[in-house]
Amino acid sequence: MSAEIKETEPLFSPKNRKLLSIPLNRDNPITMQVLGVCSALAVTAKLEPSVVMALSVVFVLGVGNVVISLLRKTIPPRIRIIVQLTVIATLVILVDQFLLAFAYDVSRQLSVFVGLIITNCIIMGRFEAFGMANKPWPSFLDGIGNALGYGWILIAVGFFRELLGSGTLWGYPVLEKIGLYSTGYENNGMMILPPMALIVVGIIIWVQRSRERDLIEEN
Amino acid sequence: MFSNRYIFIYSTVMVIIVAAVLSSTAILLQPRQEKNKTIANIQGILAAVNIEATSDNAEELYQQFVKTELGIDQYGQVTSVYRNGMLEEGEVRPFDIDLKKEHYNKRMGNPFLSPLFIAEIEGDTLYIIPMRGVGLWGPLYGNVAFGPDFNKIVGADFSHDKETPGLGAEISDNTFSDQFIGKMIFDDAGKFNSVMVVKGGPSTLPPAMEIHGVDAISGGTITSNGVNDMIENCLENYMLYIQNNN
Numbered sequence: 001m002s003a004e005i006k007e008t009e010p011l012f013s014p015k016n017r018k019l020l021s022i023p024l025n026r027d028n029p030i031t032m033q034v035l036g037v038c039s040a041l042a043v044t045a046k047l048e049p050s051v052v053m054a055l056s057v058v059f060v061l062g063v064g065n066v067v068i069s070l071l072r073k074t075i076p077p078r079i080r081i082i083v084q085l086t087v088i089a090t091l092v093i094l095v096d097q098f099l100l101a102f103a104y105d106v107s108r109q110l111s112v113f114v115g116l117i118i119t120n121c122i123i124m125g126r127f128e129a130f131g132m133a134n135k136p137w138p139s140f141l142d143g144i145g146n147a148l149g150y151g152w153i154l155i156a157v158g159f160f161r162e163l164l165g166s167g168t169l170w171g172y173p174v175l176e177k178i179g180l181y182s183t184g185y186e187n188n189g190m191m192i193l194p195p196m197a198l199i200v201v202g203i204i205i206w207v208q209r210s211r212e213r214d215l216i217e218e219n
Numbered sequence: 220m221f222s223n224r225y226i227f228i229y230s231t232v233m234v235i236i237v238a239a240v241l242s243s244t245a246i247l248l249q250p251r252q253e254k255n256k257t258i259a260n261i262q263g264i265l266a267a268v269n270i271e272a273t274s275d276n277a278e279e280l281y282q283q284f285v286k287t288e289l290g291i292d293q294y295g296q297v298t299s300v301y302r303n304g305m306l307e308e309g310e311v312r313p314f315d316i317d318l319k320k321e322h323y324n325k326r327m328g329n330p331f332l333s334p335l336f337i338a339e340i341e342g343d344t345l346y347i348i349p350m351r352g353v354g355l356w357g358p359l360y361g362n363v364a365f366g367p368d369f370n371k372i373v374g375a376d377f378s379h380d381k382e383t384p385g386l387g388a389e390i391s392d393n394t395f396s397d398q399f400i401g402k403m404i405f406d407d408a409g410k411f412n413s414v415m416v417v418k419g420g421p422s423t424l425p426p427a428m429e430i431h432g433v434d435a436i437s438g439g440t441i442t443s444n445g446v447n448d449m450i451e452n453c454l455e456n457y458m459l460y461i462q463n464n465n
Contacts, residue, residue, distance in 0.1 A: 076221035076229060083233065090237045094244060101248040104255035104274070112356070112381045 011137065019141040023149035026215065029122045030153045031205045036122040040154055041197040043113050047170050050158030052099070052106045054151025056114065058144060060091045061123050065143030068131035075132070084127045085118070092117045122150055157200045165191030259378070260314075260349075260360075266376035266396075267347050267362035268338050285347070287337040288313035293330055295459025318351035318453075319358075325456070333456040338364070345373055348457060352449025355441040357381040359390070359449055363399065369461050372414065375399035377446060387442030398433040404454060406431070413454055416447040 029035045043053045067087050075083050096114045099107035130142045162168055167175035167187045190196050209215050261277045272280045290299035290313040299309020306312055313334035324331040336347040346369060350361035357380040364374045375396045382388040389395055402414050412431045417423060421432030435443035
């Protein structure tokens with residue numbers, strides 16, 4: 001756990017900026033900590049649900065980390081997990097209700113996965129490791145940073161899976177418009193199945209570690 | 220250290236606050252959610268007759284094609300008629316019939332109503348039957364459209380609330396629902412056979428039954444069985460009506 005940050009620090013001090021940037025790459029929840037992989041495999045068959053899932057997690061993790069951080073001195077350690085879960089569940093139900101009201105189609109596509117944000121290990125991991133021990137502002141940055149780290153992987157995977165699997169992007173038939181099918185090209189049906197999501201995540205991990213070799217584990 | 224008393228008060232207050240926040244949000248957003256549901260229903264009905272509607276033009280297309288709605292009672296008699304935007308007969312608009320409630324009434328042996336939508340498309344009269352059943356995690360919904368003979372299926376559309384994505388949720392995919400096109404619910408002798416959702420596909424059935432079978436979804440057995448039962452249970456409510464009118 002990191003130490004408390006001094007009151008006089010500027011809002012975007014180098015230390016705070018790191019809270020945002022490190023989870024995007026060097027300490028990415030998916031590629032480095034291998035957390036939240038289950039939802040990364042499940043919702044990324046299309047770009048749209050990937051983006052909505054990413055935004056939902058940004059909201060839940062950003063707001064949730066601040067709430068936990070504000071409450072951190074009042075939460076009795078014996079029931080802290082229950083309190084954390086209540087906060088997560090409340091925020092997730094709010095997201096679900098808003099999706100039902102304003103993005104009905106997406107809500108139907110995501111169906112059970114919105115509810116499954118509750119079990120996304122990244123969220124509780126950040127509450128336990130950061131929100132419980134830090135002030136609201138750093139907690140907010142940490143939450144947003146980790147959610148974005150999770151989100152960009154989701155969007156990248158969703159981008160390739162939709163483009164190669166269905167030949168569309170956000171439902172728009174890109175490959176058809178540029179006339180690729182007339183050359184004999186066909187969509188790869190395997191891309192829309194979950195195993196290919198794992199392989200795409202694997203490729204992202206490969207690219208990341210070959211660029212930053214110090215991230216490679218010894219054994 | 221926190222005392223037990225503190226812990227109890229803390230959790231009570233937390234739960235009350237959470238309950239207040241959630242229930243007020245639910246009440247505030249309810250009208251919008253209801254509207255979305257209605258539009259989704261309309262899209263389902265239109266999808267059964269192979270009309271793709273977006274959430275913006277669904278209501279307009281519905282008015283254009285589905286001119287008549289009937290409410291049919293358990294004796295096959297038409298008790299309510301809604302035509303061209305007007306309720307001509309009966310008390311409830313057939314579109315607003317709550318299938319969940321009617322199915323409960325049927326199980327309890329009470330009088331019940333079944334809605335029937337009649338669409339006019341390119342000179343053909345198509346009959347659309349809305350359906351509701353039970354899947355693995357929650358309710359299933361469907362709309363099945365029949366040609367003028369009330370035997371041959373011309374289109375179907377299924378949806379669900381929370382079936383497993385990639386497995387049971389595939390019922391809402393067109394590759395599943397398109398299999399129903401051209402299937403019959405009566406055999407040559409006029410016996411009701413419904414449409415069976417079978418593992419391995421219709422080719423595993425006896426040759427005479429192939430016209431009554433579609434392929435189930437692998438990994439989605441309970442959802443597939445749910446669709447099978449839903450179709451059978453809902454269609455049987457219309458048997459007397461079909462007899463009376465053919």
